[in-house]
Amino acid sequence: MAGLKQIKRRIASxxxxxQVTRVMKMxxxxxxxxxxxxxxNARPYSLMLRGAIRDLAAHVDRTHxxxxxxxxxxxxxxxxxxxxxxxxxxxNVNILKRAQHIMRENAQHQVHLVTVGKKGMEFxxxxxxxxxxxxxxxxxxLDFSHATHIGDLITAHYLGSTxxxxxxxxxxxxxxxxxxxxxxxxxxxxxxxxDKSRADYIFEPSEMEVLDAILPKxxxxxxxxxxxxxxAAEMAARMTAMExxxxxxxxxxxxxxxxYNKVRQADITxxxxxxxAGAEGLK
Amino acid sequence: xANLFHVEVLTPEKHVLAGEIVHVRAPGTSGDxxxxxxxxxxxxxxxxxxxxxxxxxxxxxxxxxxxxxxxxNNRVIVLAETCVRKQEIDAAAARKEKQEAQAKxxxxxxPGEREFARAQLQRATALLQxxxx
Numbered sequence: 166m167a168g169l170k171q172i173k174r175r176i177a178s179x180x181x182x183x184q185v186t187r188v189m190k191m192x193x194x195x196x197x198x199x200x201x202x203x204x205x206n207a208r209p210y211s212l213m214l215r216g217a218i219r220d221l222a223a224h225v226d227r228t229h230x231x232x233x234x235x236x237x238x239x240x241x242x243x244x245x246x247x248x249x250x251x252x253x254x255x256x257n258v259n260i261l262k263r264a265q266h267i268m269r270e271n272a273q274h275q276v277h278l279v280t281v282g283k284k285g286m287e288f289x290x291x292x293x294x295x296x297x298x299x300x301x302x303x304x305x306x307l308d309f310s311h312a313t314h315i316g317d318l319i320t321a322h323y324l325g326s327t328x329x330x331x332x333x334x335x336x337x338x339x340x341x342x343x344x345x346x347x348x349x350x351x352x353x354x355x356x357x358x359x360d361k362s363r364a365d366y367i368f369e370p371s372e373m374e375v376l377d378a379i380l381p382k383x384x385x386x387x388x389x390x391x392x393x394x395x396x397a398a399e400m401a402a403r404m405t406a407m408e409x410x411x412x413x414x415x416x417x418x419x420x421x422x423x424x425y426n427k428v429r430q431a432d433i434t435x436x437x438x439x440x441x442a443g444a445e446g447l448k
Numbered sequence: 449x450a451n452l453f454h455v456e457v458l459t460p461e462k463h464v465l466a467g468e469i470v471h472v473r474a475p476g477t478s479g480d481x482x483x484x485x486x487x488x489x490x491x492x493x494x495x496x497x498x499x500x501x502x503x504x505x506x507x508x509x510x511x512x513x514x515x516x517x518x519x520x521n522n523r524v525i526v527l528a529e530t531c532v533r534k535q536e537i538d539a540a541a542a543r544k545e546k547q548e549a550q551a552k553x554x555x556x557x558x559p560g561e562r563e564f565a566r567a568q569l570q571r572a573t574a575l576l577q578x579x580x581x
Contacts, residue, residue: 378516
């Protein structure tokens with residue numbers, strides 16, 4: 166039977182762990198609120214732009230612009246969006262598993278990875294995968310320039326034919342309790358051809374130039390949305406994970422306290438027996 | 449009474465403005481242009497510069513950092529990469545950013561870096577121009 170002292174020490178250590186997990190949960194909750202707000206603010210822009218692109222793509226010849234053109238696939242690019250830190254339940258693991266799955270599916274092609282977030286970078290670097298782009302450490306001060314940075318990198322690879330098709334794997338923010346792993350094709354752009362009854366537009370200055378200006382932006386804006394979603398999802402996942410950890414720590418403390426009291430009582434009983442026996446002996 | 453039409457200005461970070469206006473003047477990639485009500489459908493690229501919006505009773509001026517402009521059915525949508533109201537421009541910060549961008553442009557090694565620095569420089573320049581108007 167463990168001594169009283171050890172049990173007491175154990176309880177103290179679990180309590181301090183619980184303190185940490187509780188604080189982490191609160192921090193995640195606060196960040197989640199901000200991340201959700203940013204997501205909501207970004208949504209109208211992203212929706213408007215997507216609408217505009219779809220309108221355009223539907224009545225423009227796809228071969229007019231390389232970002233719309235469907236090519237023979239040789240090189241596949243996969244953008245893997247993970248978090249910078251762990252302690253978020255299955256948040257990172259799910260992404261990494263899915264990314265590996267896509268890699269296997271595309272084994273006949275050359276697969277290049279772009280990792281966003283430290284966890285993915287470490288994971289694939291350790292496995293000697295072909296990582297062409299590594300970006301991390303910006304989730305806490307996320308702004309649009311980070312999305313632009315990733316987007317420009319991918320667009321450059323795509324235009325240089327070092328990637329013929331690009332997927333993004335990320336956690337979609339469903340609700341504070343649910344995150345879904347999503348795989349999206351980023352390039353070539355998939356237009357929605359359902360609505361062809363559009364008015365004829367004037368292109369200013371010209372169709373090519375407008376497409377040139379807007380299509381790379383589409384990629385950046387999609388990535389921006391994805392980064393915001395992933396960050397919100399990460400915070401939600403961490404919040405849940407830390408909530409559970411706090412609860413588990415509480416249960417552990419309860420059962421340790423019970424054990425502590427039992428041992429203490431057994432001790433006291435033992436002592437009383439000794440005293441009684443001693444007193445008996447003196448009679 | 450002049451004809452009114454609807455305008456919305458959006459950036460990736462926020463919804464800047466929505467309202468009924470008389471006239472909008474925007475910095476197109478090949479020169480500034482103005483749009484009045486009942487304009488024919490148009491899509492245009494925007495460069496960094498000055499966006500001015502005339503409401504029935506007042507005018508608002510913004511510095512935008514490039515973007516995209518559409519008109520359709522008396523509805524104008526401006527999708528700007530950045531958009532700052534004239535009154536909210538921090539000229540000192542813009543001046544500093546301009547210098548930084550210039551330095552970055554001078555030391556850029558890859559075409560990507562150069563492009564990025566150039567865009568930053570244009571944004572900062574537009575901010576300053578609008579601030580000093």
